[in-house]
Amino acid sequence: MADSRRYRVGYALLPKKQQSFIQDSLVSLCRDRGIDLVPIDLRRPLIDQGPFDCLLHKLYGDDWSRQLDDFRRYYPDATVIDSPESISRLHNRISMLQVRIHVVVSVVAARFGIPKQIVIYDKETLSDSRSWDLLKFPVIAKPLIADGSAKSHKMSLIFNHDGLDKLKPPIVLQEFVNHGGVIFKVYVVGDYVQCVKRKSLPDVIPGSISSESSMPFSQVSNITTPQRNNDDDDDDDMMQLDGTEMPPQSFVVDLARGLRSATKLHLFNFDVIRDSTRENKYLVIDINYFPGYAKMPGYERVLIDFLWDVVSERKRTTVDQMAVAAVTTTAAGGNRPAAAAVGVEENGVSPRQQVMLGCEDEAVRNIAVTNSGCSTSTDNCIDGEDQKEKSPILQV
Numbered sequence: 432m433a434d435s436r437r438y439r440v441g442y443a444l445l446p447k448k449q450q451s452f453i454q455d456s457l458v459s460l461c462r463d464r465g466i467d468l469v470p471i472d473l474r475r476p477l478i479d480q481g482p483f484d485c486l487l488h489k490l491y492g493d494d495w496s497r498q499l500d501d502f503r504r505y506y507p508d509a510t511v512i513d514s515p516e517s518i519s520r521l522h523n524r525i526s527m528l529q530v531r532i533h534v535v536v537s538v539v540a541a542r543f544g545i546p547k548q549i550v551i552y553d554k555e556t557l558s559d560s561r562s563w564d565l566l567k568f569p570v571i572a573k574p575l576i577a578d579g580s581a582k583s584h585k586m587s588l589i590f591n592h593d594g595l596d597k598l599k600p601p602i603v604l605q606e607f608v609n610h611g612g613v614i615f616k617v618y619v620v621g622d623y624v625q626c627v628k629r630k631s632l633p634d635v636i637p638g639s640i641s642s643e644s645s646m647p648f649s650q651v652s653n654i655t656t657p658q659r660n661n662d663d664d665d666d667d668d669m670m671q672l673d674g675t676e677m678p679p680q681s682f683v684v685d686l687a688r689g690l691r692s693a694t695k696l697h698l699f700n701f702d703v704i705r706d707s708t709r710e711n712k713y714l715v716i717d718i719n720y721f722p723g724y725a726k727m728p729g730y731e732r733v734l735i736d737f738l739w740d741v742v743s744e745r746k747r748t749t750v751d752q753m754a755v756a757a758v759t760t761t762a763a764g765g766n767r768p769a770a771a772a773v774g775v776e777e778n779g780v781s782p783r784q785q786v787m788l789g790c791e792d793e794a795v796r797n798i799a800v801t802n803s804g805c806s807t808s809t810d811n812c813i814d815g816e817d818q819k820e821k822s823p824i825l826q827v
């Protein structure tokens with residue numbers, strides 16, 4: 432029998448993200464599938480705008496976290512994608528890549544790791560060469576915090592120690608790895624995985640370094656997405672992208688699944704580069720929550736299928752809960768209301784826990800990083816596979 436119920440999916444996004452993500456094509460395809468996409472009015476309390484079957488969100492700050500907490504308490508049956516605790520792990524470039532220790536990739540054709548990196552919290556530590564002398568120049572200086580602000584995307588390629596002078600801690604210093612000027616962006620939407628190529632920073636050729644000690648840059652892969660036109664530079668970019676071999680699909684999928692389970696996130700992308708000096712060696716350099724999905728070919732279908740799975744799974748779970756609750760009621764011989772129907776705990780598991788898509792309320796570990804910390808590996812990267820045997824890059 433056709434499902435005639437309509438589902439409400441609320442979305443709370445910043446205006447720029449809303450504009451790129453909520454396209455007419457997405458809205459109308461959702462509508463045809465029985466899903467109404469409802470914008471959250473950020474001037475009104477979230478709790479007043481429910482109920483929703485599902486809530487999508489990408490907002491920052493304590494006020495939003497509090498509103499979400501209230502919402503989750505008030506509407507325990509709503510599926511919140513994703514849990515704020517899991518998302519916040521990506522707001523710090525150290526905890527972001529720390530998840531690699533939980534990722535096991537079984538594909539043998541390729542290996543993965545992260546670049547060697549340290550975190551520096553203050554100017555004093557920055558001026559002490561012992562803090563960074565385990566790193567090889569060039570390095571990339573990245574703001575520690577990745578909170579979506581323009582500031583958090585401002586980076587510098589640092590060619591020598593003079594280039595460190597201008598930096599403002601807290602920062603992450605990460606070894607620059609030559610990778611042929613092409614980055615792989617892997618978009619994940621639940622179980623769906625799609626890898627695309629984008630232009631990246633060009634290789635640094637030893638000996639050809641300019642007289643400058645540093646070079647600032649910001650959002651390289653966003654501003655240089657090449658379009659096919661008559662411009663020579665764009666044609667060169669396009670040829671370079673076309674000529675770059677993709678990583679093995681099974682490896683990408685394995686890595687995506689591993690990261691998905693380690694981060695407990697459903698909507699994210701991650702950036703991977705292929706180390707030019709080491710065969711089949713890939714390095715994860717960045718993980719972004721709720722990325723620019725509209726740049727992913729055919730994103731509407733992918734998102735609709737995902738949302739449908741979420742709302743219909745939610746319906747199934749609720750039905751299952753009612754069945755369990757009914758059995759419990761009968762077995763006890765009493766007339767307690769069905770747990771799922773009222774959203775209270777049954778057998779120690781609340782309906783919300785069952786519908787949070789595996790996003791347990793795990794607190795993000797507090798990062799107690801020493802002023803700087805660094806791996807003792809002689810390589811320019813830390814492996815994901817055998818990381819447990821090696822000394823941790825940072826003490827978290």
Ligand SMILES: Nc1ncnc2c1ncn2[C@@H]1O[C@H](COP(=O)(O)OP(=O)(O)OP(=O)(O)O)[C@@H](O)[C@H]1O
Pocket residue numbers: 546571573577583584585586605606607608609610614630631632649650651652653702704716717719
């Ligand atoms: N370790 C590295 N080695 C070589 N190139 C790197 C490295 N880290 C970053 N890059 C280059 O710098 C760019 C920006 O880095 P990163 O992805 O960490 O920044 P971001 O501001 O978080 O980016 P995004 O816009 O994808 O969120 C990458 O796309 C890549 O071109």
Ligand SMILES: O=P(O)(O)O[C@H]1[C@H](O)[C@@H](O)[C@H](OP(=O)(O)O)[C@@H](OP(=O)(O)O)[C@H]1O
Pocket residue numbers: 448451578579580616652653700719720721722723724726
């Ligand atoms: O808004 P913040 O938190 O800064 O996150 C950005 C990510 O860092 C970028 O990776 C996204 O672009 P890509 O989808 O091209 O990776 C980018 O997507 P956008 O083009 O929709 O802004 C953002 O999601």
